[in-house]
Amino acid sequence: MAKGRSGGRQPRRDAAPRRRQGSQGSAAPRPQRTPRPSPGPAPAAPREPVVAEPSTFRLGAIPGATPGKWIDVWKERMPRTALELVPLSVAGQREALDEAEADAALVRLPIDDHGLHVIPLYDEVPVVVCAKDSHLTAADELEPGDLEGEVLIVPQDDVLGIRIPATVPPRFDPPSDTAEAIATVAAGVGIVVVPMSLARLHHRKDVEHRALRGGPVSTVALAWVADRTTPAVETFVGIVRGRTANSSRG
Known part of the structure; x- marks a missing residue:
């Protein structure tokens, strides 16, 4: 059988076509791709400034004030902020607030409230303090008329400004404070005549006290400088007003 011109071989139909060559006979170069720079770490989001709570809340208190129950609640709600009790005199209560000796204070009214926030808390009834063997102890309550002829001692730190008709002024200088006056009465x-809390504060075994019906009351209030209303002050205000920890301010 005769062979073809190509020597008997037939071209393969499935052969891959040859690549076209350039003018130099080599494959066409592929375009170069500029590499992208690798992204750096994402910038950190700005942090909110952290406002540190004060380490101590200073609560001023005039003699006779009893903030114990409020202090207990404060310790539960504000364990990271200690409450420091700052003793105040009634005469110096306004100055202590002005000079920032206390962040807030339990004060006795009246007080010059210019520039202050003042919240009345409770009223105290007046009592008559007398010697244990005095005839005045025979009654459970006294009226101003029962004090006729009695020597009325008014100490220099008097908070009631009480004047009872038909009483007799002492022939000696007024005592410097209530404690000294009660010691004189004991003799x-x-x-x-003082608010109930002061009679209890200066209680002695040789004196008694009886409520004075119709006498002037003494109001205890919470006060603080309006321009220094801090979150700690607002927390204490909520406590004395009986708000729960989750209640809104109002």
């Missing part, structure tokens, strides 16, 4: 000289 059998005169009587003293």
